[in-house]
Amino acid sequence: MLVPARTPAPHPDSRRIIAARALRTFGFGCTSVLLADRLAADGCTAAQIGALIAVACAGSVTGTVFMAACADRCGRRASLAVSALLMAAAGAVFATCHSYPLLLAAAFVGTVSPSTNDNTPFSGIEQAILAHTTPPGHHTRVFTWYNVSAQLAGALGGLAAAGLAATGGTRAGQYAFVLYTVLALAIGLLAACLSDQAEAPARRAGTRTAAQPVPSRVRTLAALFGLDAFAGGLVVQSLLAWWLHERYGIALSGLGLLFFAMNLAAALAQLAAPALAARRGLLPAMLWPHAASNLLLLAAAFAPTFPAAAALLVSRCALSKIDVPARQAFTAALVAPSQRTAAASLTSAARSIAVTTSPLAATALTLAPLAAAVTPLVTAAVLGLAYDALLLRSFGHDPSGRPAPATPPRRPRPHPHRPAHTTPDRVPH
Numbered sequence: 451m452l453v454p455a456r457t458p459a460p461h462p463d464s465r466r467i468i469a470a471r472a473l474r475t476f477g478f479g480c481t482s483v484l485l486a487d488r489l490a491a492d493g494c495t496a497a498q499i500g501a502l503i504a505v506a507c508a509g510s511v512t513g514t515v516f517m518a519a520c521a522d523r524c525g526r527r528a529s530l531a532v533s534a535l536l537m538a539a540a541g542a543v544f545a546t547c548h549s550y551p552l553l554l555a556a557a558f559v560g561t562v563s564p565s566t567n568d569n570t571p572f573s574g575i576e577q578a579i580l581a582h583t584t585p586p587g588h589h590t591r592v593f594t595w596y597n598v599s600a601q602l603a604g605a606l607g608g609l610a611a612a613g614l615a616a617t618g619g620t621r622a623g624q625y626a627f628v629l630y631t632v633l634a635l636a637i638g639l640l641a642a643c644l645s646d647q648a649e650a651p652a653r654r655a656g657t658r659t660a661a662q663p664v665p666s667r668v669r670t671l672a673a674l675f676g677l678d679a680f681a682g683g684l685v686v687q688s689l690l691a692w693w694l695h696e697r698y699g700i701a702l703s704g705l706g707l708l709f710f711a712m713n714l715a716a717a718l719a720q721l722a723a724p725a726l727a728a729r730r731g732l733l734p735a736m737l738w739p740h741a742a743s744n745l746l747l748l749a750a751a752f753a754p755t756f757p758a759a760a761a762l763l764v765s766r767c768a769l770s771k772i773d774v775p776a777r778q779a780f781t782a783a784l785v786a787p788s789q790r791t792a793a794a795s796l797t798s799a800a801r802s803i804a805v806t807t808s809p810l811a812a813t814a815l816t817l818a819p820l821a822a823a824v825t826p827l828v829t830a831a832v833l834g835l836a837y838d839a840l841l842l843r844s845f846g847h848d849p850s851g852r853p854a855p856a857t858p859p860r861r862p863r864p865h866p867h868r869p870a871h872t873t874p875d876r877v878p879h
Contacts, residue, residue: 461584463644464584466643468596471572471600474568474637475604475607477607478568478604479605480614482565482611483615486499487623488626489502491620498550502550504806505554507564509557511806513561513571514569514571514795515795517791518796522788526648526650533571533572536561537634540556540559541634543555543560544624544630545627567805574794575795581787582647582651582790586783590735590779593723593778594720596775597774598720601716601720605713610626610629665789668784668797669796671797672796674840674844675797678740679802680805681831681834681837682808684815689826698759715764715767716767720771722772726739726776732779732780732783736841737841739769740773740837743834746769748835750762751827751828784850
């Protein structure tokens with residue numbers, strides 16, 4: 451009787467990485483809600499708040515590029531620990547300081563995120579460690595837990611922010627950054643507890659090798675991921691809430707339940723990614739749910755009523771994030787193990803740069819005369835479908851995106867006293 455292969459337990463380093471990202475995203479979910487209020491309490495204008503968020507995004511991109519070049523040579527554990535200490539220092543500054551120049555400096559070096567999206571210097575290193583400590587056939591599964599746990603933690607962080615706002619009054623933002631500092635120190639402790647298996651192969655072998663440039667196809671992939679991130683940035687929650695309010699007259703305070711349902715659907719739907727990737731391959735798991743979600747977004751732009759638009763948007767969110775674990779596994783499969791940190795960091799940086807420009811474009815699309823002909827939803831859907839088509843054209847024949855071939859059955863071993871190939875004697879009639 452055939453017994454199905456048991457899924458191996460995650461490597462201890464993988465569990466530490468997943469826990470570290472969940473803690474970090476919880477902190478992002480809490481502080482991002484209260485960040486503007488924290489700055490406004492110090493008398494910052496809207497322009498100053500926007501400038502600080504832009505500086506924070508630029509700092510994340512700079513840190514990601516720096517880690518891509520240095521982490522494997524300087525040590526992945528040390529790089530993660532240093533990033534966590536910088537994050538803790540930034541949290542301490544935001545919790546105690548009221549000088550705008552110091553806040554700007556802390557936002558640049560300390561991974562202060564205006565959302566729960568984790569395009570940070572941590573991401574590339576963590577994805578390389580997960581890919582290295584997990585068998586290739588289970589990459590999608592471990593990346594699924596890496597993303598689902600983070601998304602759920604980010605939602606809980608938002609609830610924590612609501613609790614702090616209800617009890618902390620005007621000091622709620624400072625209390626949130628005190629919590630952020632504690633979480634950062636815990637993340638640094640998890641990084642210090644990683645084993646030698648987390649390090650790059652060359653570093654564990656005691657050899658010094660020059661940093662290898664990533665292949666051109668990874669640069670192509672990064673450009674396509676940037677296009678996808680730009681499209682997604684056109685329909686971030688704040689802009690989508692404004693569009694629903696203007697289109698259907700729904701009060702902004704009444705959209706909380708809709709966004710909770712959308713985020714929950716996006717988190718839970720990712721659990722289907724491992725089975726889909728195992729059955730169809732990484733590239734189909736990236737493409738088909740993503741393309742369907744863009745068609746649903748396009749339909750939502752023309753929905754006649756709010757209930758119809760809400761149903762389409764929830765359905766869209768249930769499909770839009772299934773590609774994330776497969777996307778990370780595909781990036782790891784495209785390159786050699788020694789290039790995984792650089793590849794993951796490059797694709798993360800490309801997404802970060804694209805996301806920072808999307809809100810400006812979305813705002814322009816809501817102004818006349820563009821608003822009469824097009825909405826951010828239509829533009830986002832069309833660009834998302836263009837990304838799907840370009841990804842299929844560029845990587846449709848790449849074996850990394852196909853399912854692993856089934857293991858051929860073993861031939862029975864010949865009997866030791868019988869020739870391997872025998873032909874039965876013909877018996878005459």
